[in-house]
Each structure stands twice: as structure tokens, then as C-alpha cells.
Amino acid sequence: MIRKVFSGPLAIFILIILLLISLRMINSASMDAEQFQQLYYLLLAVNLVILVMLIFLIARQAWRLLHQLRQHVAGARLTLRMVIIFVSLAIFPALVVYSFSIQFINRSIDSWFDVTVEKALEDALTLSRSAVDERKKSLLRQMRRLTDETLKDLSTLTVVSLSEIREKGGMDEVTLMTPGGRVLGSSSIEEGDIVPDLPSSDLLLPLQQGRDHVVVDLSKNSSRMIRILLRIPYNNDKEYLVLQALAPLSERQHRLAASVQQAYSEYKSLVYLRKPLKISFTLTLSLVLLLGILSAVWAAFFSAKRIAEPIRDLAEGTKAVAEGEYHKPIPLLNDDDFGLLIQSFNKMVRRLSQTHNALEESHQQAKRQRDYLEVVLSNLSSGIISLSENKAIRTSNPEASVILGINVNEYLGQSLFQLTREKPELESLVRRIMSSIQNRVKHWNEEVTLSESDGRKNLLCRGTALADGGYVIVIENVTSLVQAQRDAAWGEVARRLAHEIKNPLTPIQLSAERLRHKYLKTMNEQDAETLERLTATIIHQVDSMKEMVKAFSEYAKMPELKMQTLDIESLLTEVVDLYRGSDKLTIKQELGISGTLVEVDQGRLRQVFHNLIKNALEASSKNDNIVLTVKTHLLEHNNQYWCELELSDNGPGFPPEMLANIFDPYVTNKPKGTGLGLAIVKKIIEEHGGSIIAENASEGGARIIIKLPVA
Amino acid sequence: MSNKESSRDIKLLLTEKPDKTVSKKQFFLLLFIGTLASITIFVVFELLPQYSEQNKFLVNSAKTYAKDGDILIDANLTMNFTKQVVEALENGIPLTIAVEVQVYRKRPWWRNDIVKESLQLFELRYHPLTDVHVVKNLADDERYSFNSRKEALAVLGTIRGAHLIKRKKLNPGEHYFVRIHTLLDINHLPPALRQIAALSSAWRLESNWFQWPVTFADNNSSNQKHQEQAQ
Known part of the structure; x- marks a missing residue:
């Protein structure tokens, strides 16, 4: 509320009303007022307070504007321009009116006075004065003569002599008194007037200095206007008495003289007052001008600010929107054109905000979808x-x-x-x-x-x-899938082979044995020998077929693993040591994982090592000196420790065309092999969760690398 | 509908602006303006009258005494004019001289109880035709003519046996004081001159208050030894 009073149009209104009242009061105070001085000071104080307040308010506004200009606040320059326009619009006419008013006052006040009138009045006064002086002198002369004649001897003085003087001189009243004011005798033209009109002490001063004295008092309403004071010396001039005679002035003379005196006095005072009057008017006018200009300046600041405020708000709003801030509507100050503009702006910003939100939402959705997709893809x-x-x-x-x-x-x-x-x-x-x-x-x-x-x-x-x-x-x-399919196919083949072939083998063998047993005795030696040879071949081949079928059925249905945790390296060396002792064979060992425990089926793994070493020995059998190298070491892959067992020989290595399918059944280059050895090895290793790789070493010979997970 | 709602939103926002209460800053602003106003008023009412012609109007001595059941007052006042005032007088401007006397009872911790207050106004006017100075008592229209201004002022400044108050109006158990001062009253100047007189120190002729205790003893038992200068 207070802020509103100090900054709103109400404040300007109050100030202007105060100003008008105080100026009106100054005007009336200088016209008529018993308590002029107090009132004047009060009004002066009020005006000064208003003045100081205005200066303060203007200074504050100007400082703010300066600050805004320095900060490049939107609308500040517009405010400055409008302030300059308003102030100049207010000040120039005011100054023109002021200077014209001052000139007008000076000229019109001066024009009241006329040199000829002044001169005439002065002449009239001089004339009146000389007339009065003349009358004074003649009266004095006359009275002096009468007194000298009448009052020759003071000792014989009576009231009669005073009456004589009065009557002869045509006086209204004659009084004899001491210089101290004690009345010795008095004679008056009026019978009942027994109290003489005594002179004031200062009128008696010239008598002390030995001079007679005449005073004309025109202000008195009575007709006794001329007071003649005579010095009556006695005792050889050492002492004196005072004779006062009051002479009348004729009605006409009195009227004329009083008129001249009054007119002169009034004219003189008017002339004298001319200067203070001008100063007073100038002062009042200047005060009005000052207050008016200051009020105008302040009003200019105020209005400019009011006009520029919505523009600034708009500019700030636009800036905020440009910076992506959509949630700050501009306050609506009033319902004018700017209000309409601001309303539209706010509506626009709201729309923008909605669009932006929708966009943001869809962006978020897209991001969520992308994240989801990424997770799905990565998994x-x-x-x-x-x-x-x-x-x-x-x-x-x-x-x-x-x-x-x-x-x-x-x-x-x-x-x-x-x-x-x-x-x-x-x-x-x-x-x-x-x-x-x-x-x-x-x-x-x-x-x-x-x-x-x-x-x-x-x-x-x-x-x-x-x-x-x-x-x-x-x-x-799909490697593992293909492999699994292939393994399954081979398993089926093996099973069927075992089943289909195993069954007729025993009758074939038995029949062959029966043939031999039954017909060997009956045959001649040559035939018997042939039969013997043929049946032996049958039996022998059937045996080998049985072996083969057994191997197939083993491959087809591997028994359950009996897992136990043991030192893999000692298991390996145990198997390797079985092959020592031959002169042709040199076994090299590079072992580094002693004590590493691996969960394995001991029997099956032994079979793996035997198969691999046997393969190596068979492959290198043509060599005079077979070198078998066994290496073990530990490695980490995918947060899991693996033990790597490497077996290599110095044989011819794997035929390159077979290398890709070396672990498939029936892949062998041995004339008597079933081709199941490495297939079984691979199956066992895979059942242990490990992997096996066959390759030809760059320095020659075959190399098998087995990886098994450490327990 | 949305339009209405939005405008209401904005107005609500408006009412939430913290404009309505007086903040600390505004309080200090008001305090500052108030101080400024007080200083200005103090300067106008207190310092401006102080800045006046010193020793032109003086109360030299004053005393009271009882006579026939009345308290009478004698006083000697000095009145001298500045040359601006003399100039105005000689140009036919009547001057009004005020002599103010107050009888009061002093009250501790409280403002004085004024028992009697008397203001005598005398008009001094110069008559150019007859070259006399006329003093007029504005209360009874009594006139006195003087040959010179000095004589007129000397007579005005000499107060002898003026009636002040009936003795019975004063309670002998109480302590009473009298104070007197004299000044040139600018309220009675012609309007055109008043503003200048109010602003000019040459026109601000005023004696200090001269105060002394009232004694009830008969005859001229002088109290001048107990005089004290007020203010």
C-alpha cells in the first residue's frame, strides 16, 4: 500500500494537490493573516520537504535508470528517450511562461508609478511643509511677542495674564509649567477643560537647549494641531518655565495638509514596496517553477517507466523463451493494448511450451525405445x-x-x-x-x-x-548346432551299425566255427587247409568287426561321467610316464600348473591322454627318434581360469585337407583306424566343459591343445 | 474457456507478487524521507529564527513590585533598527513593535502554567510633512508624537509602574516568575513586505526572554539581582 502511494499516480496527485494548496496558502498568507510568520514558516517547510522529496525521488529514479542503462536492461534506452522528451516538453513551455510572467510583473508593477506624479507629490509636500513652516514661524513670533509683553514679571503672573495671552494670540489653550511637567497655571478656550494637554518629555528637549519649539501634529483628530512651546527664563536666565500654547489649525488647512501627507506617505510606501513585491512574486513564481519542473521530471520518469515496463517484460519474456524457459508468464498489469499484447504473448508461450513438452515426451519415448532395443540387441x-x-x-x-x-x-x-x-x-x-x-x-x-x-x-x-x-x-x-547335429547323426549311425551289424556277427562266427569243426575232419588235407584258412579269416574278420562295433557302440552311448577333483598335471604325467622306456621315444616336459585341481572323470581323461599319445606315436612311427612334448600352463579368459595342456610330436602332422574335420568320426589316415579316436577325445573333452584344438605346428608335427576349466 | 482460465492464472500470479507488504528496503526509504523532512522542518522553524540580528532588541533590566494590592512592572528595553527597517520606516511603512509579558508558575516535569499573559502592540509611523515620529498604542489608539525616532524608541523602551496583575490572583505559597521580551512584529507589515521580512535576518528583530521571580513585598524592592536570562 505504502509503495503504491509512493510510486503510483496517487503519489503524483497528492503531491500536486499539496503543492497547489501550499502555494495558495502562501498567496493568502501574504495577503492577510494574523499568524503570518508561523504559517509562512510552516508552508515554507512543507514546500521544502516536498522539494527535497522530489529531488530524492528523481535522483533515485535517475540512478536506477543509469544502472539499467549500464546493465543494458531491455527498455532502459526507451525510458531515457521518453524521459528526455517528456522533460523537454514540460520544461520549455514552463520556462517561457516563467520568463514572460517575471517580465510582465516587473513591467506592470513599474508602470503603476509615474515620475510626474511622484514629483508633483513631492512638490505638494514641500509646498505644504513651507506653508506649515510659515504658519509655525508666524505663530511663534506672535506668541513670543505676546509673552514678552504680558509676562514681563513672573512674580505678578496670574491666570488672567495667561487668558490674555490666549485670547490675544487666538490660542485654544495656554499652560505654564515647570520643565519637570508641573502645571503652574492654565487657560483653556473650553470652559470645563481643566486638565491641560501636556507635551511629551522629548518635545521639551529643545527648550533645555534654549530654543523655542513648535510642533505640528496632523495625526490628531482634534483641532489643536499646533503646539507652541516657549522658554520663559527667570532668575537671570539660570532657570526657565515652559509656556505651551495650543493653536488650532483651520479645518481646511488641516484637511489639505493631512491629505497631502497621507497621499505622499502612501505613494512613498508604494514606491518602496515595489522592490519587495517584485522579489516576493519572483520568489513565489520561482518556487512554483521549481516544484513544477521537478514534478514534471518525476512524472516523466514515472510515465516513461510505466510505458517501458511492459516492453521490458516482453523483452525479458522473449529472452526467457529463447533460452528455453517456458514456465514464466508475464504479469498482466493493465488491460490496455500492451495488456492485449502480453496476453497474446503468454498464450503463444503456453502453446510453445505444450509443443515443447510433447516433443520432449516423444524424444524421451524414443530414447527409452532405443535403450530397450540396445539392451535387447546386446543380449x-x-x-x-x-x-x-x-x-x-x-x-x-x-x-x-x-x-x-x-x-x-x-x-x-x-x-x-x-x-x-x-x-x-x-x-x-x-x-x-x-x-x-x-x-x-x-x-x-x-x-x-x-x-x-x-x-x-x-x-x-x-x-x-x-x-x-x-x-x-x-x-x-551355428557351429555348435551343426556340430551337435553331426554328432547326433554319427551317434545314430554308430548305434544302428552296432545294432545291425553286431547281431549277425555271432552267428557268422559260430557258423564259421561249426563249418570248420564239422567239415575239417572230413576233408582232405588240402581242402582242410583251405577251409581252415577261410574260416580263420572269417573268424578273425568277425572279431575285428566286433571290435569295431564295440567302438561304435562306445561312441554312441558314453557312460555317465564320474567326476572327481584331482590334480590334472599329475594325471597327465602319470599317463605319459607309462610310455617312457623306449629308446626311440624322447619325452619333453614343460610343466607349470602343478597342484591345479580340475573336476574330471579320471578314467575318461586317462583314455583321452592315451588316445592322443598313441596317435602321436603311431603318426611318428616312421621317425627314428620320436619326440613327444608335453606342456601345461594356466590362462585366464572371460573371468575363468583354464588349464591348457599341449601335446605335440615331430611327426608329419595332420594332412591339411583333413584338418578341418579332424575330430569327425571316420576321419583318419591310418589304414587300420576306425576314425573314432579323436572324435571320442573331443566328445570327452566337451563333456568336461573344455575345448580341443588340433593344428600343425609351424616347426612341423601335429599339436593338440586341450583347455579345461579350473575347478 | 481456456482463454478465461489463462487470464485468471495470470491474475493469480499477479496477486502473488510480494508488492503489497512493506519490505525492509521500503521501510528504510520511508525512514530516510522522514528524516529529511524532519531536518528541513527543524531548519525552518529552529535555525532560521536563530539567525537574526543580535543585540538590536534587548531587555536591559526589569523588576516587579507590589503596590496597593497590585503587582506593577518596571522595565528598560533597548530597541534599535537595522538600516533596512529604518529605510522602510522612512518610506512610510508603519512598524509594529510588540512587548509581551507573561506571569507563570513553574511546574517541575511539566510545562509552565501561564497565569497572565499580556501583549502590547505599538505602531511607529513617520510623518514626512511634519517630520515627527508618532507612536500609537494599538490597544487604546492613544498617540504620542516625537521629534526623532530615537526619542520615540527610548520612550517605548521605558516601562514604569505598568499594571501587571492583581496581587490576590497570586497564591503566596507558590513561586511565580515573570518574563518579558520585545520584538518587531512582521505579521502587521504590508503583505508585499512580509515574505521578504520573513526570510531576511535584517527584519528578524527580537529580544531574548528576560525572566525573574515575582516578589510580593511592597515598594521598590528590586529583584534585579535575581534576574536570570532565559534561554
């Missing part, structure tokens, strides 16, 4: 690579890197061919993919087999063209 067991229009890698999921064995994310933005630089094995895959893309096939499926150091990899690739010209390639590692 997929399929590798996914997306290509841009220019066949550069756009995105890939982690599984893609795992499947391809190369960090695809390092090649983002590069061509797929760049992958082959680091890993040439991928070339066949990349070529297949690129040819499909270049042929603009929208959907395609390809099966690709990669030959890598750690075995064959079967990949299933699917490509789909995107709307933007890019491609999505899904790569699945």
Missing part, C-alpha cells in the same frame, strides 16, 4: 551389424564382435572390408555379404563357413535392406 545371441547407405558400419552389438572374433565397434564408420585387414579369415564372409548388398537383394540368407585357427565356424547370415538404403546383417553362430 541377443546373434551378432547384428547395421550398415549405412554407403556400406560403412553404423552400429554393431557386442555379440557380433564375439562371433567375428574382432571388435567391430572399432570399425564404426568404416567399410566391412576393413575387418579383413585385421582378420583375413573373414574375407569369405565379407565378400558374400557385399555381393548380396551390391546386387540389391532385399532379403537374403547365406551360410558361411569360416576356417579359423580354433576350428571351423559355421555362420548363418541374414541381410535385410532398410528404407534409408542401409542394411541390417544378422549373423548367427
Whole structure:
């Protein structure tokens, strides 16, 4: 409320009313007022207070404006311009009116006075004065003569003599008294007037100095206007008495003289008052001007501020919107044009805000979806690579890197061919993919087999063209699936072989034995020998077939594993030590994982080692000096410790064409082998959760590497 | 409908603006303006009258005495005019001289109880034709003519046996004081001259208050030794 009073239009109104009242009061105070002085001071104080307040308020506004100008606040320059316009609009007319008023007052006051009138009045006064002086002198002369004649001897003085003087001189009253004012005798023209009109003490002063004295008093209403004071010396001039005679002035003379005196006095005082009057008017006018100008300046500040305020608000609002702040509506100050503008602005901002929110919401949704997709993709067991229009890698999921064995994310933005630089094995895959893309096939499926150091990899690739010209390639590692299918197929083959072949073998063998037994005795020696040889061959072959069937059935149905935790290295060396003792065989050992415990089926693992060592010895049997190297060491992969067992020989190595399928059944280069040895080894190792790799060492010979998880 | 709602929202926002209460800043602003106003009023009412012509109007001595059941007063006042005032007088401006006497009872911790107050106004006027100075008592229209201004002022400044108060109006158990001062009353000047007189120190002719205790003893038992200068 108080702030409103001090800053609103109410304040200006109050100030102006106060100003008008005080000016009106100054005006009336200088006209008539018993308590002029107090009132004047009060009004002066009020005016000064208003003045000081105005100056203070203006200074405050000016300081604020200056501050805003320095801070480059929106609307400040407009305010300044409007203040300058308003102030000049107010000040110039006021100054013009002021100067004209001052001039007018000075001229009109001066014009009241006329030099000729002044001169005439002065002349009249001089004339009157000389007339009065003349009368005074003649009266004095006359009275002196009468007194000298009448009062020759003071001792004989009586009231009669005073009456005589009065009558002869034509006086109204004659009084004789001492210089101290004691009346000795008096004679008056009026019978009842016994109290003489005594002179004031100062009138008697000239008599003390030995001079007679005449005083004319025109102010008195009585007719006794001329007072003649005579010095009556006695006692040889040492002392004196005072004779006062009051002479009448004729009515006409009195009227004329009084009129002249009054007119002169009044004119003189008017002339004298001319200067103070001008000063008073100038002072009042100046005060009015000062207050008026200050009020105008303040009003200018106030109105300019009021006009500029909505503009500033708008500018700030626009700035806020530009900075993305939509939740700050501009306050509506009044219902004028600016109010309408501000309303529209607020409406616009609200719309913008709604749009922005919707956009933000959809953005968030898109982000959520993308995150979801990313999580799904990263957890997929399929590798996914997306290509841009220019066949550069756009995105890939982690599984893609795992499947391809190369960090695809390092090649983002590069061509797929760049992958082959680091890993040439991928070339066949990349070529297949690129040819499909270049042929603009929208959907395609390809099966690709990669030959890598750690075995064959079967990949299933699917490509789909995107709307933007890019491609999505899904790569699945189906190696284990293919392997499992193959294993299952082989298992079935083995089972059926065992079943179908095993059954007729015993009757064949028995029949052969019966043939021999029954007909050997009856035959001649030559035939008997033939029969003997033939049946022996049958029996022998059946035995070997039985062996083979047994091996197949073993492969087909492996017994349950009997797992136990034991030192893998000691198990290995135990098996290896069984082969020591031959001159042809040198066993080299590089062991480094003594005491490492692995959960294994002891018997099966022994079988694995025997198979591998036997294979090595058989393969290198042509060598004069067979060298078998056994190495063990520990390694960490995917937060899991593995023990790696490496067996290598100095034989001819695996035939390269067999290397890819070396662990499949029936893959062998031995004339008598079933081709199941390495297949069984691999099956056992895989049942233990490990892996096996067969390769040819660069220095020659075959090398088998087994990895088993540490317990 | 949304339009109406939005305008209401904005108005609500408006009412939430913390304009309505007087903040600390506004309080200090008001305090500052109030102080300014007080200083201005103090300067106008207290310091301006102080800044006057010293020793032009003086109370030289004053005394009271009892006679025939009345308390009478004698006083000697000095009145001298500045040259601006003399100039006005000689140009026919009548001057009014006020002599104010107060009888009061002093009360501790309380303002004085004024028993009697008397204000005598005398008009001094110069008559150019007859070259006399006329003093007029404005109360009874009594006139006295003087040859010179000095004589007129000397007579005005000499008060002898003026009636002050009936003795029975004063309670002998109480202590009473009398104080007197004289001044040139600018309220009676012509309007055109008043503003100048109010602002000019040459026109501010005023004696200090001269005060002394009232004694009830008969005859001229002088109290001048107990005089004390007020203010």
C-alpha cells in the first residue's frame, strides 16, 4: 500500500494537490493573516520537504535508470528517450511562461508609478511643509511677542495674564509649567477643560537647549494641531518655565495638509514596496517553477517507466523463451493494448511450451525405445551389424564382435572390408555379404563357413535392406548346432551299425566255427587247409568287426561321467610316464600348473591322454627318434581360469585337407583306424566343459591343445 | 474457456507478487524521507529564527513590585533598527513593535502554567510633512508624537509602574516568575513586505526572554539581582 502511494499516480496527485494548496496558502498568507510568520514558516517547510522529496525521488529514479542503462536492461534506452522528451516538453513551455510572467510583473508593477506624479507629490509636500513652516514661524513670533509683553514679571503672573495671552494670540489653550511637567497655571478656550494637554518629555528637549519649539501634529483628530512651546527664563536666565500654547489649525488647512501627507506617505510606501513585491512574486513564481519542473521530471520518469515496463517484460519474456524457459508468464498489469499484447504473448508461450513438452515426451519415448532395443540387441545371441547407405558400419552389438572374433565397434564408420585387414579369415564372409548388398537383394540368407585357427565356424547370415538404403546383417553362430547335429547323426549311425551289424556277427562266427569243426575232419588235407584258412579269416574278420562295433557302440552311448577333483598335471604325467622306456621315444616336459585341481572323470581323461599319445606315436612311427612334448600352463579368459595342456610330436602332422574335420568320426589316415579316436577325445573333452584344438605346428608335427576349466 | 482460465492464472500470479507488504528496503526509504523532512522542518522553524540580528532588541533590566494590592512592572528595553527597517520606516511603512509579558508558575516535569499573559502592540509611523515620529498604542489608539525616532524608541523602551496583575490572583505559597521580551512584529507589515521580512535576518528583530521571580513585598524592592536570562 505504502509503495503504491509512493510510486503510483496517487503519489503524483497528492503531491500536486499539496503543492497547489501550499502555494495558495502562501498567496493568502501574504495577503492577510494574523499568524503570518508561523504559517509562512510552516508552508515554507512543507514546500521544502516536498522539494527535497522530489529531488530524492528523481535522483533515485535517475540512478536506477543509469544502472539499467549500464546493465543494458531491455527498455532502459526507451525510458531515457521518453524521459528526455517528456522533460523537454514540460520544461520549455514552463520556462517561457516563467520568463514572460517575471517580465510582465516587473513591467506592470513599474508602470503603476509615474515620475510626474511622484514629483508633483513631492512638490505638494514641500509646498505644504513651507506653508506649515510659515504658519509655525508666524505663530511663534506672535506668541513670543505676546509673552514678552504680558509676562514681563513672573512674580505678578496670574491666570488672567495667561487668558490674555490666549485670547490675544487666538490660542485654544495656554499652560505654564515647570520643565519637570508641573502645571503652574492654565487657560483653556473650553470652559470645563481643566486638565491641560501636556507635551511629551522629548518635545521639551529643545527648550533645555534654549530654543523655542513648535510642533505640528496632523495625526490628531482634534483641532489643536499646533503646539507652541516657549522658554520663559527667570532668575537671570539660570532657570526657565515652559509656556505651551495650543493653536488650532483651520479645518481646511488641516484637511489639505493631512491629505497631502497621507497621499505622499502612501505613494512613498508604494514606491518602496515595489522592490519587495517584485522579489516576493519572483520568489513565489520561482518556487512554483521549481516544484513544477521537478514534478514534471518525476512524472516523466514515472510515465516513461510505466510505458517501458511492459516492453521490458516482453523483452525479458522473449529472452526467457529463447533460452528455453517456458514456465514464466508475464504479469498482466493493465488491460490496455500492451495488456492485449502480453496476453497474446503468454498464450503463444503456453502453446510453445505444450509443443515443447510433447516433443520432449516423444524424444524421451524414443530414447527409452532405443535403450530397450540396445539392451535387447546386446543380449541377443546373434551378432547384428547395421550398415549405412554407403556400406560403412553404423552400429554393431557386442555379440557380433564375439562371433567375428574382432571388435567391430572399432570399425564404426568404416567399410566391412576393413575387418579383413585385421582378420583375413573373414574375407569369405565379407565378400558374400557385399555381393548380396551390391546386387540389391532385399532379403537374403547365406551360410558361411569360416576356417579359423580354433576350428571351423559355421555362420548363418541374414541381410535385410532398410528404407534409408542401409542394411541390417544378422549373423548367427551355428557351429555348435551343426556340430551337435553331426554328432547326433554319427551317434545314430554308430548305434544302428552296432545294432545291425553286431547281431549277425555271432552267428557268422559260430557258423564259421561249426563249418570248420564239422567239415575239417572230413576233408582232405588240402581242402582242410583251405577251409581252415577261410574260416580263420572269417573268424578273425568277425572279431575285428566286433571290435569295431564295440567302438561304435562306445561312441554312441558314453557312460555317465564320474567326476572327481584331482590334480590334472599329475594325471597327465602319470599317463605319459607309462610310455617312457623306449629308446626311440624322447619325452619333453614343460610343466607349470602343478597342484591345479580340475573336476574330471579320471578314467575318461586317462583314455583321452592315451588316445592322443598313441596317435602321436603311431603318426611318428616312421621317425627314428620320436619326440613327444608335453606342456601345461594356466590362462585366464572371460573371468575363468583354464588349464591348457599341449601335446605335440615331430611327426608329419595332420594332412591339411583333413584338418578341418579332424575330430569327425571316420576321419583318419591310418589304414587300420576306425576314425573314432579323436572324435571320442573331443566328445570327452566337451563333456568336461573344455575345448580341443588340433593344428600343425609351424616347426612341423601335429599339436593338440586341450583347455579345461579350473575347478 | 481456456482463454478465461489463462487470464485468471495470470491474475493469480499477479496477486502473488510480494508488492503489497512493506519490505525492509521500503521501510528504510520511508525512514530516510522522514528524516529529511524532519531536518528541513527543524531548519525552518529552529535555525532560521536563530539567525537574526543580535543585540538590536534587548531587555536591559526589569523588576516587579507590589503596590496597593497590585503587582506593577518596571522595565528598560533597548530597541534599535537595522538600516533596512529604518529605510522602510522612512518610506512610510508603519512598524509594529510588540512587548509581551507573561506571569507563570513553574511546574517541575511539566510545562509552565501561564497565569497572565499580556501583549502590547505599538505602531511607529513617520510623518514626512511634519517630520515627527508618532507612536500609537494599538490597544487604546492613544498617540504620542516625537521629534526623532530615537526619542520615540527610548520612550517605548521605558516601562514604569505598568499594571501587571492583581496581587490576590497570586497564591503566596507558590513561586511565580515573570518574563518579558520585545520584538518587531512582521505579521502587521504590508503583505508585499512580509515574505521578504520573513526570510531576511535584517527584519528578524527580537529580544531574548528576560525572566525573574515575582516578589510580593511592597515598594521598590528590586529583584534585579535575581534576574536570570532565559534561554
